[in-house]
Amino acid sequence: MLAATKRIAIGAAVTALAVGLAGCSGTGGQEAKGEGKKGAAGAKKAPENAVRLIGDGSTAYTGTQPFTTTPQRLKPGQKPPQFVVFSWDGAGEDSQQLFSHFRQVAKKYDAKMTYFLSGVYLLPEEKAKLYDPPKHSPGSSDIGFNDAKGIKDTLREVRGAWHEGNEIGTHFNGHFCGDEGGVGTWSVEEWKSEIRQAKSFVKGWKTNAGLPGEAPLPFDYDKELIGGRTPCLEGQKNMMSAARTMGFRYDSSGIGNQVWPKKKDGLWDLPLQLVPVPGREFETLSMDYNFMFNQSGTTTQGDPTQHEYWGDQMRDGLLKAFDRSYEGNRAPLIIGNHFESWNGGTYMRAVEETIKTVCVQKDVECVTFRQLADWLDAQDPATLEKLRSLRVGQAPKSGWPAFTAADGTASGTPASPVAPAAHPAGRSEKH
Template sequence: MAATQRIAAGAMATAACAASLVGCSTGSDGSQEGAPGPEQGAPAPRSVVRMIGDGSTAYTGAQPHLPRPERLKPGQKPPQFVVFSWDGSGEDSQKLFSHFRKVAKANHATMTFFLSGVYLLPEEKRDLYRPPQHSPGRSDIGFNDEKGITDTVRQLRLAWLEGNEIGTHFNGHFCGNDGGVGQWSVDEWKSEIAQAKQFVKSWKTNTGLRKAPPLPFDYDKELIGARTPCLEGQKNFMKAASELGFRYDTSGVNDQVWPKKREGLWDLSMQLVPFPGHTYEQLTMDYNFMVNQSGTSTQGDPDKYDYWGDQMRDGLLKGFYRAYDGNRAPLVIGNHFESWNGGTYMRAVDEVVEQVCNKPEVRCVSFRQLADWLDAQDPETLEKLRTLNVGEAPRRGWASFLSGHAAPAPKGVPGAPAIGR
């Protein structure tokens, strides 16, 4: 979300909004839209509210719409997981955050939104950000204004209440050799992570919007995973994240095989899928398709927009079916809220979500939900699944391949029988 796309400040939300937590916004003329009740189609207000810190965040109970993960039964075919994720999530004049929230709801999906912390920091408070190896107040993606922060917080609130995950894309998005994240130490990563959390936990203080409703989660507990800028700095980030209690990372490049843990984290990196018209494979991210189509230009030849979007859509679908009909490895897709090449990649993602998320045995989930499911499985089952190569289905079928009698899950862990049953 480019800083230049942010528009002027909006009016302050009212105390009635704070009471309901959801569904309140303020019009440009100061009128309340949807107050005091929730907006049409929004989740019901939460009955348990415990403010945290300055009230930027709040504990409101367990997150809604998170199914309890269950262990595979002997001989059971694994579901096909698909993760749609978004780097630098924020709401600007393009309204892509709100759009893909609606796409997810319409197609029985949840997604992961990686928030850039500086999107909740006003431009006039930029010096509060102390980026590693850079001067205070420096950011390669800018900061935000009151309206941009208000709109972004509203989308984050509704997204979480709908079962989506809020991760982090950190702050200043520094890439390359001039103090980029690839050069950061473990301690510098810890500083960056702490600041990303702090900007979320103190957006009310930093904006003065003290009567606005809080984010309905404790970000210290909500934040369990991330993707690094430009996929750089993964090694030291994972060391820092492991020490801080994160559960997964998605900053690398993998083949379409079942994931395993590194540094105590699930490695849920994006993957390589067929690239229609080429002999090589392509990473499952809009930016990489763009670079291999129009180079560094984000607005290439308009006559090729439709073709380029179709090429991305078809590549992702080829990767999906290769797993769906093969080893059932989770498919991880990464994107940005951008209108590169006329928005053709956003259209491609729309079409992929619609085509795959409504199929039998498919679960379009967040990284949190995928990590929960992996943690619930018998380690021997996962080890066996990892013996399947890209697109390889069990020769004698799933019933035979996973016919072993797995050890029961201990009570009290995900996937275990409920106590007393």
């Protein structure tokens, strides 16, 4: 199973970020011989559902992902859908069985989610030195590695999640944070190495873990991987410079407001967002760790008498954030989480109750980051520019039909940038 104790200890690492708000956050095998050739004499086209193994068979091309649709451009006068993205950092299945649980929750409420897989969760402890992290000795990892059972269990959930229309992104590998060799100190070339290795552990787990009999992951990871979230939300600038040359289309390592996103350095910048903390005078980031930090600090098992209240506070904060987008500018709501049991698992309850409440509402689409990026790419740039003119919670004064009309003009005012917060209890920290 996953090194759960080590995961929680590292997840509770804290660092103050300049914004003053709570915030968290090798090469693989080649394609099978002859797969890339086209138009060979006498060759027959493989059926769409044919399995074509890649490399050592850890991954395979299995056709178009199920439960996906083609994004549609907004029609003149149409109100945009309310997108909500639920995402999971360091996704893996351990004894808590939260990956498998939330797959069932997603299916029940017709939600799609993004799972940011940590590459080292598919690397066994005895092969740890295959990982050569920047600024650290080979075999180092602040979240440990895995064992055969943990790898098999995680593979089962990743396969199932993808077949259900979910996205498999990356949380990279060793989760190093801080000034002493943390990801925020890495160069562009060091980030390229980290991304290549994250891919290689997904593309080569059969060989690395000695599991030749396990079924392949049903996707080509070089094509599936189009985005991620950095450990502790650090190192975004250099990571994006590396990632945009390696097939990425978006990043979710930033800190932002509930406004319509735009591209940064060629990638969609889809950040965690500042959301209300009911009963408090500040906002925090839309992630379980950040609510916990503002409630029990770095203690992951705080006062048991407060657990229910703390979970309710997170749920209600997320619902307030949802309502102000849904009734206001319709900006996508981005929510980040971990498969954890902090403060008695109260944040898992809060997230599940949020999914149950929002994903069933009219015009709401609970989607993956890939689906959101696809939708944004399909829109008229002029329409997106109009949408970005709306501030947090601001609905068009003239109504949506006039606002998105083909010959309409934006009736909002320019969105304000993220501003530093003065409240000391709302400072940012890493996860």
